[in-house]
Amino acid sequence: MARPKILVVGAGFAGVGAVRRLERNLGRDEADIALVTPFSYQLYLPLLPQVASGILTPQSIAVSLRRSRRYRTRIIPGGAVGVDTRSKVCVVRTITDEMVNEPYDYIVLAPGSITRTFDIPGLVENARGMKTLAEAAYVRDHVIAQLDLADASHDPVERESRLQFVVVGGGYAGTETAACLQRLTSAALCRYPRLDPKLIKWHLIDIAPKLMPELGEKLGDSAQRILRDRGIEISLGVSIAKAGPEEVTFTDGRVVPCRTLIWTAGVVASPLIGTLGAETVRGRLAVTPEMTLPGADGVFALGDAAAVPDLTKGEEGAVCPPTAQHAMRQGVRAADNVIASIRHRPLTPYKHKDLGLVVDLGGRDAVSKPMGIELRGMPAQAVARGYHWSALRTNVAKTRVLTNWLLNAVAGDDFVRTGFQSRKPATLRDFEYTDAYLSPDELRDQIADAMPQHH
Template identity: 85%
Template sequence: MNTVTRPRILVVGAGFAGVECVRRLERKLSPDEADVTLVTPFAYQLYLPLLPQVASGVLTPQSIAVSLRRSKKYRTRIIPGGAIGVDLKSKVCVIRTITDQIVNEPYDYIVLAPGSITRTFDIPGLTDHAFGMKTLAEAAYIRDHVISQLDLADASQDPDERASRLQFVVVGGGYAGTETAACLQRLTHAAVKRYPRLDPGLIKWHLIDIAPKLMPELGDKLGSSAQEILRRRGIEISLGTSIAKAGPEEVTFTDGRVIPTRTLIWTAGVVASPLIATLGAETVKGRLAVAPEMNLPGNDGVFALGDSAAVPDLAKGDDGAMCPPTAQHALRQGKHVADNVIAALRGQSMQRYVHKDLGLVVDLGGTDAVSKPLGIELRGLPAQAVARGYHWSALRTNVAKTRVMTNWLLNAVAGDDFVRTGFQTRKAARLKDFEYTDAYLTPEQVREHIEGTGRRD
């Protein structure tokens, strides 16, 4: 075959699902069977579950950013940008490159794994004043910001300013919010010992969630254990509560309380990438409705998986149940979709996706953790060993595993240096600056763009 006639496989997104799919395609397809292209703004896979440990300084940023160019079998072409629209009829993906150039990328098979964005609500001031925890840059920025609040509070002569800089609010009682609050509280608790002018009692962390329970997936006993650990550390937990409005120096809770703070971290869930809405296809709660084989019914060569796809959870045996947006499912779906793409390419039958959840792990820092592997409830050091063992084994390369293990050991022995890098001091880093939700096209705009530019084959 020559290059022109080889089938073109386009994978959108370099998260767990997209990278696992690409790597399996590289291993199982011969070079002359198909051309594989990956669309991603960054040439690395981010290990999202460990972001709170980057924010708290336990891990360095590069330790959880796994390079996509280390594979010995690497042959995938990477387009540095983000997909902003897909025309299923023309089989063209519209991409905005990192230099803001708009290009059309035709495909024969497309795998949609664009992930998710932070779920926000119409709360006054939220996107202008809240930080997110979805990207490496946000985690690094939050670390600098939290340490800077200690520096500024120590230098301030105004007791009101000092109080507002030493109060921190995290919204979201899921895994991301709970681990973020836990890890950053440990950071401030350790750092304040280096500030003799600051009263440790002034540092207050608030974890709030509209749900009646913290991490309900863990069950009542483990959820209560996690709450007890956090409360013992001094974190104030408010359930059945959310944010009414946010300002630069205070946050108003829905129960009427006004908390003076310069730090609002929003981790209240995720929603599918806006890219899914550009397809004009059926969705379930914003996620693309796909068959158990993870293909889009009525559209040959279209597959979707991960956070942006409503994949039926056949393992639960519950009609209508969908796979949760977890790394565990994304990793396995990536491999499964690659196999189904290859089956479609070779004219073979595709297989349905079935995976039983192996359990949950929550790392609260230090020796504190709660885990539920295979339904077994663990607390303390055994739970911490399971949590870190799972994360360590899930890292894709030996280099990443070595870096993470070295960071953990060094932090355990030497503690943290509380260094504020200042790399992004003058760059905005609120929710509105990282989500880019206004970059996507409508289905009509996608069609107009393609008709106006012509389909590039």
């Protein structure tokens, strides 16, 4: 008997959680494990705003997958662009743009999510996201470049547009990004004596009536107050009507001269989900509590791309929110269920009660709600950083992050640009490869062409 092939798609919290559990609990002769990911690291996404603001170096939150003691998973460097559940084949576009058909016996789909965009004129051409390591490094370079260019400019109109920054999205990503980057630009003022501090303006806008509603009334208000006291202008019930390279028009009619638009207005499941032709719930794959895909043999789906029923809520139709906390635990449970399938044992449903929320607003500012207890200021900051630090998977990553935090606390910020991708257009599509996926016809042709090879 050939060993069954387990293919894991995606190296986020869910995918890596699954791979690590499989490596630990499956004998070497029980199955072969492969992981499809364009990069051989797991990105610790919640700390991305701290990379954008230079508190952390990019390398410190890219946790290497090849450092594991039990490392035996074959890494396929590329992105899954189509899955045919009938012929049990996953099509992978490698990082050199070749198409490879990967047959599987069990597939664990954890392709995560991409930035959700809307049909707003100029948005995809002019906005930057906060979803990948490259985007965070690019945004940092871009913001420092605006300071350099404004400092060197003699034109007051140009200077004004370079020193206004707009962040769209009042969830965690947007709020933390605006908070961390605003600290960076205000710390920069002492290094740019020719800039007028009154010209640097940060706008945080969201169509929702509240910032981070998950935090509850009191903490959400605290976060808003902290940001407003720092001079961040918060506009709620407002979005973008159109985006240009030098100005942004809000839906309330205001036109803001600005060269920096950061878009964090939510996420949607990876376009890979659309290639399965299966039932979805708000764009996420409809799966059982055991994370299996009904009607498809050997398919498990979890994380941001799957609507996993939330059994702790006791409500009909409740699904787990797309958070790292759920993804990490779903990865472990999905791996256990794959192992149970291989050993012909019963599967276990996923169940986890939310442990609370942490929001790091940079410096000494934070709001946290661990286990329902509301915290602000330094205690909240200690909980937020402690939680992130303990969730990093390797000791090397923990050491790097801790060293960066200490160095930043003692030495302050640096205003160094790497010149990374400075001459290339940097659109959401370029960073998130959203145009790389196959249509149903392309998927059929790709698999049909290669069929004789595996029979």
